[in-house]
Amino acid sequence: MNAVAAPAARVERWTLLSASFTAGLAALLALLAFAPLVLGDNSIDNLIQLYFLVVLAIMWNALAGYGGLVSVGQQAFIGIGAYGTVFLSVQHSLNPYLSMLLATLIGGAVAVPVAAIVLWLRGGAFAIATWVVAEIFAILVSLDSALGGGTGTSAVLAFNLRYTPEQRLRYTYWAALAAAAVLLAVLFLLLRSRLGASLQAIRDDEDAARSLGVRVLLGKGVLFVLAGAGCAAAGSVILAWQLSIIALGPDSVFGVNWSAKMIFMVLVGGLGTFEGPIIGAVILFLLQTYVSNSGVWYFVTLGSIAIAVALVIPRGIWGTLQSRYELQLLPVGYRLRRDG
Amino acid sequence: MTWVNAVVHGILLGGFYALLAAGLSLMFGVMRIINLAHGSLALVGAYMAYLLVEHAGITTYLALVPVLPGALVVGYALQRTLLDRSLRGGELVPLLTTFGLLIVIANLLQYFFSPDVHGLSAGGIGPANWRISSSLTIPWFDVLVLGIAIGVLTTLHLLLRRTQLGRELRATAADPDTAELVGVDARAVYARATAIGVAVAALAGVFYAMRASFDPFAGPTQLIYAFEAVVIGGMGSLWGTLVGGVVLGVAQTVSAQIDVQYFQLGGHLVFLAVLVVRAVGQAFELGLRLPGGAGAEA
Numbered sequence: 001m002n003a004v005a006a007p008a009a010r011v012e013r014w015t016l017l018s019a020s021f022t023a024g025l026a027a028l029l030a031l032l033a034f035a036p037l038v039l040g041d042n043s044i045d046n047l048i049q050l051y052f053l054v055v056l057a058i059m060w061n062a063l064a065g066y067g068g069l070v071s072v073g074q075q076a077f078i079g080i081g082a083y084g085t086v087f088l089s090v091q092h093s094l095n096p097y098l099s100m101l102l103a104t105l106i107g108g109a110v111a112v113p114v115a116a117i118v119l120w121l122r123g124g125a126f127a128i129a130t131w132v133v134a135e136i137f138a139i140l141v142s143l144d145s146a147l148g149g150g151t152g153t154s155a156v157l158a159f160n161l162r163y164t165p166e167q168r169l170r171y172t173y174w175a176a177l178a179a180a181a182v183l184l185a186v187l188f189l190l191l192r193s194r195l196g197a198s199l200q201a202i203r204d205d206e207d208a209a210r211s212l213g214v215r216v217l218l219g220k221g222v223l224f225v226l227a228g229a230g231c232a233a234a235g236s237v238i239l240a241w242q243l244s245i246i247a248l249g250p251d252s253v254f255g256v257n258w259s260a261k262m263i264f265m266v267l268v269g270g271l272g273t274f275e276g277p278i279i280g281a282v283i284l285f286l287l288q289t290y291v292s293n294s295g296v297w298y299f300v301t302l303g304s305i306a307i308a309v310a311l312v313i314p315r316g317i318w319g320t321l322q323s324r325y326e327l328q329l330l331p332v333g334y335r336l337r338r339d340g
Numbered sequence: 341m342t343w344v345n346a347v348v349h350g351i352l353l354g355g356f357y358a359l360l361a362a363g364l365s366l367m368f369g370v371m372r373i374i375n376l377a378h379g380s381l382a383l384v385g386a387y388m389a390y391l392l393v394e395h396a397g398i399t400t401y402l403a404l405v406p407v408l409p410g411a412l413v414v415g416y417a418l419q420r421t422l423l424d425r426s427l428r429g430g431e432l433v434p435l436l437t438t439f440g441l442l443i444v445i446a447n448l449l450q451y452f453f454s455p456d457v458h459g460l461s462a463g464g465i466g467p468a469n470w471r472i473s474s475s476l477t478i479p480w481f482d483v484l485v486l487g488i489a490i491g492v493l494t495t496l497h498l499l500l501r502r503t504q505l506g507r508e509l510r511a512t513a514a515d516p517d518t519a520e521l522v523g524v525d526a527r528a529v530y531a532r533a534t535a536i537g538v539a540v541a542a543l544a545g546v547f548y549a550m551r552a553s554f555d556p557f558a559g560p561t562q563l564i565y566a567f568e569a570v571v572i573g574g575m576g577s578l579w580g581t582l583v584g585g586v587v588l589g590v591a592q593t594v595s596a597q598i599d600v601q602y603f604q605l606g607g608h609l610v611f612l613a614v615l616v617v618r619a620v621g622q623a624f625e626l627g628l629r630l631p632g633g634a635g636a637e638a
Binding site for chain 1: 368372373374376422425426429431432433434435436437439440441442443444446447448450451560563564567568571575601604605608609611612615616618619622
């Protein structure tokens with residue numbers, strides 16, 4: 001021992017607060033599964049929207065917040081999820097909920113070759129390349145008359161043949177909740193794994209991480225495929241929720257307005273924090289439910305707030321609170337704590 | 341002969357894409373940022389010209405006289421207010437703020453000008469053609485746009501190579517900190533680069549509006565075309581941008597010759613093919629250098 005001993009410290013992951021919060025959140029998710037037995041149709045319908053917003057937010061944050069990948073093309077996978085569900089359930093008469101699950105896997109599978117092409121690019125080049133990919137999928141769909149071509153399509157028949165409207169609402173609610181819960185759990189465990197430590201290193205400084213031997217491309221690839229599957233899951237939920245798709249234009253499933261929503265949620269909540277995007281999703285959900293969910297001023301507001309947050313409080317709401325109060329409710333990092 | 345016609349039209353269309361991409365390429369070359377609102381700013385130029393043509397009753401060409409200096413001011417102000425702060429925030433922030441700007445511009449244009457499509461008259465030259473044979477015609481307007489694109493690229497080239505501002509731009513692009521040490525005000529240089537970039541975008545936007553009808557959400561498509569031209573031609577090279585624009589234009593018109601619906605798709609696929617070739621090239625190069633492949637990325 002040195003004469004001047006360094007203060008003894010220990011590395012810890014869980015604190016009493018974070019352990020109880022994580023357990024509480026898990027309990028809340030379990031409890032929410034019983035919501036259809038208690039709440040009215042309108043509330044269930046609203047919660048479905050909240051769940052797919054949460055999924056979109058955490059997936060976009062996984063890319064930008066941990067991989068440093070600003071994608072403005074995740075609507076490609078939302079569209080694949082929605083159209084994949086239509087393709088399987090309407091054209092191939094599969095069960096619509098099974099179709100949603102398969103469409104999610106298709107989204108992940110499609111993300112593999114896309115990742116191989118675009119992950120070489122950095123910054124703005126990556127952003128626009130993902131956008132071009134989304135455009136290509138939108139064009140391919142619009143060229144396929146069986147999928148409704150340029151006018152869009154509907155899955156009303158596939159759902160209504162098998163389920164009453166009440167059943168459909170409940171099952172869609174459970175599917176949406178399951179998607180949000182599973183993806184939250186997968187991301188949480190992924191970020192706590194060895195790969196997660198390297199992902200957080202990439203987030204903090206990509207070049208430094210690479211020089212330490214972190215496999216940057218592998219980490220980014222895993223995130224991109226996960227986000228592809230996650231956004232496809234959200235797309236399939238969006239389809240089951242609204243039943244019909246507009247094919248083209250800024251408000252369609254392949255529209256860039258989805259990217260605007262994702263960026264808003266993640267920036268406002270806190271880019272690169274685990275908890276932030278969930279908060280951002282709740283804020284966007286409240287905005288949509290109680291103020292407005294479409295129209296010119298809705299998007300002007302989203303864009304302006306995103307710009308203001310990026311410039312003035314780049315850590316977002318949660319990032320700011322976290323650094324001020326040293327909070328971490330869903331721990332994906334480590335804490336160094338001085339003994340005594 | 342119809343194929344020759346398609347290729348000729350593609351080359352001429354490439355001139356337009358080069359004009360559209362020149363400002364994007366300049367800003368990327370100097371600041372290493374991609375302005376995602378580039379196409380939307382081009383569209384703002386088109387709408388400003390539309391306002392002047394509708395309300396002052398002047399021709400589209402005369403409308404350029406106030407629109408271009410106006411765009412210089414807009415670009416300068418944009419850099420001083422939004423982009424300077426964004427650049428200080430790191431690599432990702434300029435993308436987030438210019439994407440936010442793109443959404444804001446598109447929706448404000450829709451609010452002020454309605455979602456309807458508009459058009460601008462190109463004057464007598466608009467419908468004029470030089471008929472070489474029954475299946476090969478050359479539209480004079482497209483030749484004019486190609487000529488303007490070459491003129492703009494030549495001017496930018498001379499500006500960068502022969503003037504004091506050009507030397508400052510190149511020095512700042514190479515290393516802003518060192519440029520500051522030798523007395524260059526990097527922020528002022530950035531503001532001038534963005535001013536020029538936005539003015540060239542507005543010029544392209546006005547010619548776009550004379551070529552085709554436009555609506556408030558046309559900006560992103562123009563951004564994508566401009567970016568594809570920049571990437572195909574090699575990022576950061578002005579003359580490469582012309583080559584990239586021509587390749588993109590030919591890919592689109594030749595695809596449209598197969599089926600009109602393939603116009604956009606053909607261009608996107610050529611762009612993706614270029615990315616794939618570069619990705620394979622990089623993987624191969626890294627594979628040779630780093631047999632383990634760990635952490636391989638350039």
